[in-house]
Amino acid sequence: MNTSFNDSKPIFLQIKELIEDQIVNDQLKGNEQIPSTTQLVNFYKINHLTISKGINLLVENGIIYKKRGVGMFVAEGAKEKLLTQRKEQFLDQYLLPMIQEAKKLGISEEDISKMINQLKGSE
Numbered sequence: 001m002n003t004s005f006n007d008s009k010p011i012f013l014q015i016k017e018l019i020e021d022q023i024v025n026d027q028l029k030g031n032e033q034i035p036s037t038t039q040l041v042n043f044y045k046i047n048h049l050t051i052s053k054g055i056n057l058l059v060e061n062g063i064i065y066k067k068r069g070v071g072m073f074v075a076e077g078a079k080e081k082l083l084t085q086r087k088e089q090f091l092d093q094y095l096l097p098m099i100q101e102a103k104k105l106g107i108s109e110e111d112i113s114k115m116i117n118q119l120k121g122s123e
Contacts, residue, residue, distance in 0.1 A: 011046060015054030020063065023078050024086070030076045034064060037072075 005011050022028045035043070040051045055072065058064045063078045075081075102112055 005046075012050050012053035012057070015040070015044070015046075015051055016057050019054070019058060020082050023063065023074055024082050026079070028074050030074050030078060032074050033070075034072050034074060 005014050019028070019034060022034075028034055037048060037051050037055060040055075041048050044051070055064070059066060059072075061081075062075055063082065064072050065075050066072050098112075102108075
């Protein structure tokens with residue numbers, strides 16, 4: 001787990017995203033228990049309320065669920081739900097602005113495709 005946080009967004013959102021990343025990357029699977037709030041507090045050395053706020057967002061979004069007295073678990077279908085959400089975000093945050101800028105610059109779809117293939121080849 002990455003233990004460094006940045007100032008670009010609140011820590012509770014970064015905690016939420018770390019857990020989401022673990023689900024998307026199959027480190028946490030459907031109906032699998034996630035670390036407790038106390039374990040996360042001890043690992044990250046941050047306030048209990050900060051961890052709880054991130055966890056509660058995941059519960060509200062149906063990504064994880066709580067079993068009273070047992071712990072928190074990844075909801076069935078959470079990975080698919082997250083992938084759908086992230087694809088929509090990718091479209092809105094990256095592709096749409098890229099296409100709009102390409103249009104302003106007179107860059108064709110073919111040119112964009114060539115640029116993407118060149119970048120993929122240089123990795």
